[in-house]
Amino acid sequence: MTMLTHPGSEFTPASHRPARRHAVNAMTAAYFPTLTRFCLRALGPLLAGCAVAGIVALKASIFLSRINY
DSSP states (O other): OTTTSOSSOSSSOOOOSOTTHHHHHHHHHHHHHHHHHHHHHHHHHHHHHHHHHHHHHHHHHHHHHTOOO
């Protein structure tokens, strides 16, 4: 029967918002700088790899364009 009753009284309505919502937002705010730092550190090697792949592709296209069949 306790599941059918709400915590509000007769004159004040019950709040239907979850209590853990504030805890989750606080935890997310605490991890946000760490997540940002991780993403920035992961972005550097990814961009460096793309640059190396682009240079290799340009050199290969220049080399292959100079070959006479």
